[in-house]
Amino acid sequence: MIKQTVADSFYKTVEELCKELYIKALKDLPPDVRETLQKAYEQEETETGKQVLSTMLENIKIADEKNRLICQDTGIPIYFVKVGNKLSVDFVQLEETIIKGCQRATVEHPLRSSVVSPFKRQNNQNSSGYRIPSIHYDVVQDNDKVEILMVPKGSGSENMSFLKMLIPAEGVRGVKRFVLDTIATQVGANPCPPYIVGVGIGGTADMCVKLAKLAAVTRPIGSQNPDPEMAAFEKEMFEAINELGIGPMGLGGLNSAIAVNVEHAYTHITQNPVAINIQCWPARRAKAILGADGKYELGY
Ligand code: SF4
Structure with missing residues (x-):
């Protein structure tokens, strides 16, 4: 060639x-992030959650108008x-x-x-x-x-990065348990919710962490993993995480996650790594x- x-x-x-x-x-948030935050504001049912989301939207507007970060x-x-x-x-x-x-x-x-x-x-x-x-x-x-x-x-979002080398016997249930337990007990309000949860599944330890990062920061909101099994996992985890009620900035509400994205790879017969990487609301x-x-x- x-x-x-x-x-x-x-x-x-x-x-x-x-x-x-x-x-x-x-300075300039991507349109998919802007639209998702606007939608979250419209759908939020708690008064505090609505107030927080409205402040985030105002923050974006001021950054646009004044050319600020x-x-x-x-x-x-x-x-x-x-x-x-x-x-x-x-x-x-x-x-x-x-x-x-x-x-x-x-x-x-x-x-x-x-x-x-x-x-x-x-x-x-x-x-x-x-x-x-x-x-x-x-x-x-x-x-x-x-x-x-x-x-x-x-760093608020990057500090909330986790890896677990699961064993195959723990199966898909083990992966779901790790994701939900970690979000509920360790991530919580720390990375400025509502956030994008990136999940890496499979590969080696280092690859799994990178997959979680790619899932959290490179994919537009609304995109789906092309594998139907993984897309179903994304949807299930998105609903489950939002049921935790962490809410905007952790003050309670319907909107804890604005997306759950999964990137995966084949792995070794004796292991099943899972990693989490978070991207905060200004994605x-x-x-x-x-x-x-x-x-x-x-x-x-
Ligand atoms: S919004 Fe994101 S970048 Fe800003 S302080 Fe929170 S975690 Fe850090």
Whole structure:
């Protein structure tokens, strides 16, 4: 296969986009999230829950009008990068430009740098450091584009991440029990509900955690797992979690989760890993898709 070589300006455009996507994600919520929160407000039956959701909607409106961040937590920057196999891309250069774009967003906007080293808690004041921003690559077959999805992941939601290596004998009941017990006893009000619950099922321990993250932060609300068994699990867990009555910001109500998304993989015959990752009510994400000539489209 003859691969398309990218234009000279390509990497500069990637750098600009990685800067702009970080800022855009922090200010401009995707339409599916806006619509879901509006619907939640209309359907909420408790007075306090309605008040909280109305404050969230007002928060979004003020952010739009005044060009402000929706939440003060600029998060850990994550870039999910899909590269079409028909493109000839220098991955070293690509990574350098993504990191530079992320740093420039923080310094030039400016944004709060929420990234520190784990022991000394050193903050480079540019949202980056060893292995951060977190960058994930995928190669896409029969494709000649680069897709960059930027997600600023707030710590309130990221702190509510869990993994359990279940044994096969625990079956589907074990998976359901783990999800519901964890949400009821550990997650609760901590990650600013109503939230998206991402569930990873199967794979290895590390893959399972990544699947939960993908489920929580990359899928638009309203999307379903294409496997009917998993789609039914999503629906059942969504209803069960909302019956817990945690409610908006944990003050009680009908809306605890705005979505339950599952991503799964085959696993080992002797194990059944399950992971949970949460995305809070401002489910922030911003996307760009660009071609070899550097022309791009923005989205979510
Ligand atoms: S969990 Fe989300 S909404 Fe809550 S403070 Fe963190 S980023 Fe903001």
